[in-house]
Amino acid sequence: MLPILLMLLSGVIEYGFMLNFYLDIIDAARETARFSANDDPIRDDATGNPMDPNPAFYDRAQDLAKQSLLSASDGRIEWPEFAPEPVDCSDIHGDVVLSAFSVLGDTVDKRFPVGSGDAGVSMCGNYTSKMTIADVNSTLSGSFIPNSGFVLIEIFYEYDMILGLPWLKPFVPDPVILYAYSIMPNTTVEPTPTP
Numbered sequence: 001m002l003p004i005l006l007m008l009l010s011g012v013i014e015y016g017f018m019l020n021f022y023l024d025i026i027d028a029a030r031e032t033a034r035f036s037a038n039d040d041p042i043r044d045d046a047t048g049n050p051m052d053p054n055p056a057f058y059d060r061a062q063d064l065a066k067q068s069l070l071s072a073s074d075g076r077i078e079w080p081e082f083a084p085e086p087v088d089c090s091d092i093h094g095d096v097v098l099s100a101f102s103v104l105g106d107t108v109d110k111r112f113p114v115g116s117g118d119a120g121v122s123m124c125g126n127y128t129s130k131m132t133i134a135d136v137n138s139t140l141s142g143s144f145i146p147n148s149g150f151v152l153i154e155i156f157y158e159y160d161m162i163l164g165l166p167w168l169k170p171f172v173p174d175p176v177i178l179y180a181y182s183i184m185p186n187t188t189v190e191p192t193p194t195p
Helices: 002-036 055-072 133-140
Strands: 094-104 107-112 148-159 176-185
Touching: 002 055, 002 148, 002 176, 055 094, 055 148, 094 133, 107 133
Parallel strands: none
Antiparallel strands: 094 107, 094 148, 148 176
16 A cells, blocks of 8 residues: 555645646736736837837736746746847747737727737747637626726746656646636727727
């Protein structure tokens, strides 16, 4: 019985490590969403007309997500804090995906950046958004929220098992893809009312 108990105990310990990383990712997604709620994903061009996207918005949000992951995890999640342009993702085990939504009533009017479909803006191009427009519409279904806007932050992290025990690998993939998201209101992407 002792070997079986040791196997179970080691699985619980590995799960505890993974849960700790997952909580750090959730915190980073929430902090980034709170920050992005006060920022504008659309910029004005030289003539004052709105242009999509605003690269500075996505860069700031992605940098904040990386900083938050680094500080929340006490340095366990080591993504480069500020990466040169273009972003070098060779040392990044995951991705940060950002989207913004303009909502009329209980349906999405536009997803920003326009033309990204359901992909969102990916920092590294490793992942696309898991939240489709249909998913957002079903979440909003039945709740009339007139002329509102939202920002969606999604963080993917490839968790490599710390213990790396061979008896866990047949049951658990290595790496485990951890996923967290957060949605916050953003007034700058509210649809403009038509007269």
